[in-house]
Amino acid sequence: MNIIIVNSTFKAARFSLVVAIIGMATLLAVGPCAAQPTPKRALLALSKGDHTLAIIDPASLKILARVPVGSDPHEVIASADGKTAYVTIYGGGSLHELSVIDLIGQKALPTIDTKPFMGPHGITFADGKLWFTAEGSKTVVRYDPATGKFDWCMGTGQDRTHMIYVTGDGKKVYTTNVSSATVSILTDSLMKPRAFQNGPPPNSAAGGPPPQGNNGPGGPPPARRDWVQTIVAVGKGSEGFDVSPNGKELWTAGAEDGIITVIDLASKTVTASIDAKVQGANRLAFTPDGKHVLVSSLRTGDLFIYDATTRKEIKRLSTGHGAAGILVDDDGSRAFIGCTGDNYVAVVDLKTLTVSGHIAINGADGLAWAVRP
Structure with missing residues (x-):
């Protein structure tokens, strides 16, 4: 009798073990709950609070993945093929790191040590190269992803060389130098x-x-x-700027004096100084059709919308507190505003000039598109 009980128990245990093995095999075959794949056109948003890069579906506005980045992320850009993102780790000019993210695999890749170029901040991708400002070194730097080397740099001699724009052929570089209240025009x-x-x-x-x-x-x-290098004096504290879609003008807004400065890029001279009173101006962006200019205020949380032709304010829209990064949809229908103080990205309908939604991002700031062919 005892033998039968033991045998029965053994059979039951063996059966349970077989079931467990089959279950594990099934889980391994299926894998863990897979993250949603990155769409061909993705919205990228940096979180200063969580030190992550959010990959967002711009259609549904759902966050598909969050990937860890360095300790003080400020700006982000994607490679031309939309497969890789690069994030500047700023540290007020003291750090020296670029975080690199595989957007397809939704994972962090080995970082790039930018030393001796300190305090990387503004960043863009042009002519197959990665370009960024090194504020702590008063320098603009070019990095070649194909060779993994820095292949060019140029000092500005200006204080707080901050944001950057590079023409598609890589022959002209524009930067704002915040504390010097200047714009540097670098021409090959x-x-x-x-x-x-x-x-x-x-x-x-x-x-x-x-x-x-x-x-x-x-x-x-x-x-x-x-x-x-040509240096042009602009409004005090000018930081965010953009070049018009036709490449003829550069607009920048001064955080300290609230003045919007317009530079004619052919003559490299100031053609207008608009007393816009955009106190705390942080970022500036043209709409794709070149008709409107958007300016965010980190101090008031307002989004200032200007007519690029008349140079008059159209509307002042409250997005919350601490409006920072600006990214405009390709068709000009929406603008995304990183509202750092409110821990969200505000979605602005540019047809109705109203806030139409929010995306929860802790300490939202830098924004970019990642587009795969």
């Missing part, structure tokens, strides 16, 4: 050969043989490429 230029410092070479005297060209002795030095 073909320079004329330098003149001879001590007169012409001996063989250029009357009756002598002509110079033998760039490669011969006594010939003039060759033309060379170099970057040239």
